[in-house]
Amino acid sequence: MADRVTVIGWDGAPLSAAARTALGSATLVAGGARHLDAVPLPDGAERVVMGNVHVAARRISEHRGSAVVVASGDPGFFGIVRILRRPEYGLELEIVPAVSSVAHAFARAAMPWDDAKVVSAHGRELRRAVNVCRAYGKVAVLTGPGSGPAELGLMLRDVPRTFVVCENLGTDQEEVTMLAADMAADRTWSDPNVVIVVGPNPVTSAPAGWIAGQRPTFPGPVRGWGLPDDAYDSAGAAVTRADVRAAALARLGPRPGDLVWDIGAGSGALSVEAARHGAAVIAVDRDPVGCEHIQANAARYGVEVQVVAGTAPDTLSRLPDPDTVFIGGGGLEVVAACAARRPERVVTALKALESVGAVHHALTGAGYEVSGTLLQSSRLVPAGGQAHRLAPDEPVFVLWGERL
Numbered sequence: 389m390a391d392r393v394t395v396i397g398w399d400g401a402p403l404s405a406a407a408r409t410a411l412g413s414a415t416l417v418a419g420g421a422r423h424l425d426a427v428p429l430p431d432g433a434e435r436v437v438m439g440n441v442h443v444a445a446r447r448i449s450e451h452r453g454s455a456v457v458v459a460s461g462d463p464g465f466f467g468i469v470r471i472l473r474r475p476e477y478g479l480e481l482e483i484v485p486a487v488s489s490v491a492h493a494f495a496r497a498a499m500p501w502d503d504a505k506v507v508s509a510h511g512r513e514l515r516r517a518v519n520v521c522r523a524y525g526k527v528a529v530l531t532g533p534g535s536g537p538a539e540l541g542l543m544l545r546d547v548p549r550t551f552v553v554c555e556n557l558g559t560d561q562e563e564v565t566m567l568a569a570d571m572a573a574d575r576t577w578s579d580p581n582v583v584i585v586v587g588p589n590p591v592t593s594a595p596a597g598w599i600a601g602q603r604p605t606f607p608g609p610v611r612g613w614g615l616p617d618d619a620y621d622s623a624g625a626a627v628t629r630a631d632v633r634a635a636a637l638a639r640l641g642p643r644p645g646d647l648v649w650d651i652g653a654g655s656g657a658l659s660v661e662a663a664r665h666g667a668a669v670i671a672v673d674r675d676p677v678g679c680e681h682i683q684a685n686a687a688r689y690g691v692e693v694q695v696v697a698g699t700a701p702d703t704l705s706r707l708p709d710p711d712t713v714f715i716g717g718g719g720l721e722v723v724a725a726c727a728a729r730r731p732e733r734v735v736t737a738l739k740a741l742e743s744v745g746a747v748h749h750a751l752t753g754a755g756y757e758v759s760g761t762l763l764q765s766s767r768l769v770p771a772g773g774q775a776h777r778l779a780p781d782e783p784v785f786v787l788w789g790e791r792l
């Protein structure tokens with residue numbers, strides 16, 4: 389095992405005294421080529437250019453002497469520390485952090501960022517990062533080759549988003565560019581870069597919240613979910629009843645990084661509650677007035693819901709692939725069209741007896757394992773004086789399919 393391993397962050401600023409001291413006595417220095425070129429290496433020190441980080445970690449653990457690893461920004465934040473801490477390398481680390489590229493980027497954009505989500509698409513598929521950008525109004529994306537600003541712009545072209553692309557922070561080639569998401573797709577960007585993605589209403593002057601990564605007001609004025617129907621502005625538009633909504637949400641299991649389709653969204657109560665769980669949501673309804681209610685309800689609960697006014701299944705072909713789908717209306721044709729996009733789960737609410745068998749058959753045939761339940765509930769209502777009675781709700785089948 390190396391006698392000492394110091395991990396130094398590099399952000400383009402002059403190195404701290406602690407970093408210089410560690411480097412001065414290093415017998416092995418490891419890092420990316422651009423980091424090794426940026427710091428002074430002591431004469432005679434072994435230089436290890438990191439390609440495969442696991443190979444480098446093994447080499448460091450076998451080194452006899454003082455090893456230094458140079459990495460970008462804060463190495464403890466989406467960085468090398470997580471790998472070097474693996475028990476198989478048996479390393480004890482000292483960490484000298486620099487300013488993270490994310491902090492650097494928000495500083496360049498002159499924005500507070502305690503309310504921002506940070507996601508990494510570095511070496512990962514971009515889809516989940518994109519869905520977080522759909523769901524939240526302030527997100528920093530750590531990018532990578534093939535998952536950069538152009539690809540991000542292409543995948544977010546249907547939502548109103550502004551990018552602040554920060555290339556080569558802390559270097560002579562530093563560039564900071566603000567542009568609409570769809571404009572980013574047509575350009576070539578240099579690595580490394582961080583993209584700040586903001587929605588139409590970035591709240592930069594609101595009072596600070598108490599928890600990082602979400603707006604101070606999130607998740608809206610009312611605790612819980614499966615909220616009473618009158619918690620939503622509907623004025624005639626359909627509201628998926630509270631107990632049906634709760635059961636459907638439990639089966640959908642919305643979470644950050646997911647995209648949920650809510651088809652036949654009515655007033656958007658289910659959409660809003662899925663968004664309050666951190667998922668990106670596209671609500672589809674053919675009634676333009678209903679669509680206005682969806683927008684109003686989303687705004688009231690401080691969540692982002694993308695509303696598509698149109699008739700399913702025709703409108704569905706231009707939407708990005710969902711992880712889960714709730715079908716509140718539309719019939720068998722819509723069920724088939726949704727299942728054809730292979731979401732993990734499809735959840736439906738049905739009243740007509742005949743629909744239950746048909747939907748069961750359609751989902752099974754499309755490769756889903758289908759389960760269901762009949763919800764029969766009665767609400768407690770005042771019956772004069774101290775008395776109450778039970779008012780029965782219309783029975784509803786909730787049928788759901790899990791992709792096999």
Ligand SMILES: C[S@@+](CC[C@H](N)C(=O)[O-])C[C@H]1O[C@@H](n2cnc3c(N)ncnc32)[C@H](O)[C@@H]1O
Binds near residue numbers: 488530532556
């Ligand atoms: C593995 S992550 C490391 C993050 C690092 N630990 C930090 O705190 O900045 C690598 C990503 O960080 C971002 N990054 C690192 N250095 C950067 C720089 N100088 N300018 C812009 N982005 C940078 C890029 O998104 C890059 O793909």
